[in-house]
Amino acid sequence: MLPAVEPSGSIDFEPGLLPALEALPESQRVCVVMVHGYGWGQTEIAELLQISPSTVRTHLSRGLARLQKTLEVSGHAD
Amino acid sequence: MPTEIEDQIRNYFAWVETRTGHNLRPPLANNPDRDAPVGAVSRLQVESLTAVRVDTAQTRTPRPRAGRFPILLAAAATIAVVAGLAVIGSDRGESPTAPATQPTDPEQAEVAPLPGWEGNLAMKIYMNPNATDTQLELVDQTLANASDLIAAWEYLDADASLQEYERILADEPGTFELLNTDNVLTTFNLVANPEAAAASLRQLAAALKVLPGVYDVITPDQARRRDDATNTVGLFPTGDLDAVLLAGFGTPQSAVDAYLADRTRPDVLPDGYSATYSVSDTAERVDDNLSLVRFSLATENDSGDGLLLVRQVASVSEPERWVVVSGGIATFTIDQLEYREGRLSGSFSNEMGGQTEIDVYDATSGERVGRASDNPFVIDNLSSPALSVRFWNTTADGGYPIAVFADALVRDGETVTDIGASALRDTYPTETQPQVEAP
Numbered sequence: 001m002l003p004a005v006e007p008s009g010s011i012d013f014e015p016g017l018l019p020a021l022e023a024l025p026e027s028q029r030v031c032v033v034m035v036h037g038y039g040w041g042q043t044e045i046a047e048l049l050q051i052s053p054s055t056v057r058t059h060l061s062r063g064l065a066r067l068q069k070t071l072e073v074s075g076h077a078d
Numbered sequence: 079m080p081t082e083i084e085d086q087i088r089n090y091f092a093w094v095e096t097r098t099g100h101n102l103r104p105p106l107a108n109n110p111d112r113d114a115p116v117g118a119v120s121r122l123q124v125e126s127l128t129a130v131r132v133d134t135a136q137t138r139t140p141r142p143r144a145g146r147f148p149i150l151l152a153a154a155a156t157i158a159v160v161a162g163l164a165v166i167g168s169d170r171g172e173s174p175t176a177p178a179t180q181p182t183d184p185e186q187a188e189v190a191p192l193p194g195w196e197g198n199l200a201m202k203i204y205m206n207p208n209a210t211d212t213q214l215e216l217v218d219q220t221l222a223n224a225s226d227l228i229a230a231w232e233y234l235d236a237d238a239s240l241q242e243y244e245r246i247l248a249d250e251p252g253t254f255e256l257l258n259t260d261n262v263l264t265t266f267n268l269v270a271n272p273e274a275a276a277a278s279l280r281q282l283a284a285a286l287k288v289l290p291g292v293y294d295v296i297t298p299d300q301a302r303r304r305d306d307a308t309n310t311v312g313l314f315p316t317g318d319l320d321a322v323l324l325a326g327f328g329t330p331q332s333a334v335d336a337y338l339a340d341r342t343r344p345d346v347l348p349d350g351y352s353a354t355y356s357v358s359d360t361a362e363r364v365d366d367n368l369s370l371v372r373f374s375l376a377t378e379n380d381s382g383d384g385l386l387l388v389r390q391v392a393s394v395s396e397p398e399r400w401v402v403v404s405g406g407i408a409t410f411t412i413d414q415l416e417y418r419e420g421r422l423s424g425s426f427s428n429e430m431g432g433q434t435e436i437d438v439y440d441a442t443s444g445e446r447v448g449r450a451s452d453n454p455f456v457i458d459n460l461s462s463p464a465l466s467v468r469f470w471n472t473t474a475d476g477g478y479p480i481a482v483f484a485d486a487l488v489r490d491g492e493t494v495t496d497i498g499a500s501a502l503r504d505t506y507p508t509e510t511q512p513q514v515e516a517p
Binding site: 013014017018021022026032033036037038039064067068071 | 091093
């Protein structure tokens with residue numbers, strides 16, 4: 001089991017963010033992390049992953065939607 | 079406009095980079111480092127394992143760079159996520175910069191390595207038997223990217239892993255026979271850089287553990303804890319069988335299957351006796367880490383139903399690994415076993431009548447250390463810390479070979495009562511009456 005996240009007041013992310021990221025399908029996780037975590041461009045990722053930019057956008061969209069849903073559920077459970 | 083989640087992701091990775099002082103961002107595609115060949119980092123030759131060494135660069139066909147890079151990105155993204163988690167976890171009480179080779183417990187520095195862990199190995203990566211070439215290459219390249227932590231590594235493919243297990247299990251041929259090239263876990267053996275921080279190695283292990291095709295990543299300390307657990311809580315298997323546990327005993331049924339395969343080997347059955355078995359498809363969970371599994375044992379003229387109590391030896395957060403604790407055919411009850419000062423005594427009840435043979439094995443080595451046939455019985459001059467006591471009732475009053483046995487573990491200084499299948503019946507709600515067919 002990976003360690004639970006206990007961010008202090010100066011860290012601005014939900015405790016459930018990292019487990020939620022881990023739970024994403026690999027293609028979605030890669031796109032979300034590369035774009036929003038590392039600031040890569042969608043076109044660049046598309047070239048590197050040898051997929052179309054529209055596929056990158058789909059992965060991003062679905063990944064973010066799943067994260068949103070997971071964190072909402074997690075928040076309600078708390 | 080960025081959403082709240084996008085902000086959180088950005089904040090998180092910025093925070094991790096600040097905390098670690100490392101740029102976790104994967105390199106661009108035109109980074110010249112990407113052209114380094116797979117396995118280019120030097121690999122330490124560990125003398126004790128030289129015979130089974132297999133170099134990945136020699137056993138796998140190199141893949142085009144363009145085909146590899148996407149999986150490197152996937153690995154990088156995965157590692158970044160998990161490394162962040164490990165960084166956060168490392169806040170809890172220990173120095174993240176403690177060198178990996180610094181013993182945390184003085185006693186541990188004196189402990190000889192377990193078989194298979196010679197050569198100062200820091201970590202083993204067990205790969206699924208069906209791991210693809212691409213998955214193996216991903217691990218290999220991930221290790222190459224972690225050359226600041228890993229000084230050397232080797233990959234043992236299925237054939238080499240079997241050779242290694244044959245060496246490790248030299249005293250337990252019956253267990254080794256359970257393995258083959260289709261079910262054996264192949265292995266990456268890793269040697270750490272002496273300067274590598276223990277916390278960094280844990281981060282790497284966590285990152286490797288979630289890569290596709292990886293079954294488990296364990297350290298010597300984890301291996302020893304599993305080995306100790308195996309030796310002390312279960313009848314089967316015995317000794318250092320971590321690899322076998324990982325390979326085959328992921329469910330209560332698979333543990334029972336392996337256990338009964340071992341117990342019905344011709345060389346451990348009473349002379350002239352043969353038996354076959356079948357295992358129920360379902361297991362009855364009776365506690366967080368205990369399950370009951372039904373099985374049937376058959377001889378040429380007889381069959382009997384029984385129960386085996388199976389215990390999970392790893393924590394629930396790790397891959398499940400199960401060992402058999404006790405049990406037997408329902409018509410046989412071990413009333414008492416007592417093992418003190420080298421003397422084993424016991425008594426039993428056998429509804430089928432006939433002759434019972436009692437074989438006593440060292441629970442760790444699997445070596446037979448005593449035999450009896452009386453009821454009650456006494457065996458002296460034993461020195462094993464724990465004993466596996468097996469009862470076979472091979473001949474009923476009618477004289478034909480029947481299918482009755484029981485098995486229990488007793489440690490030095492213990493008295494155990496009411497064990498075996500009959501003691502388990504009350505906790506198994508769907509258990510039916512024993513079914514013993516006349517010849």
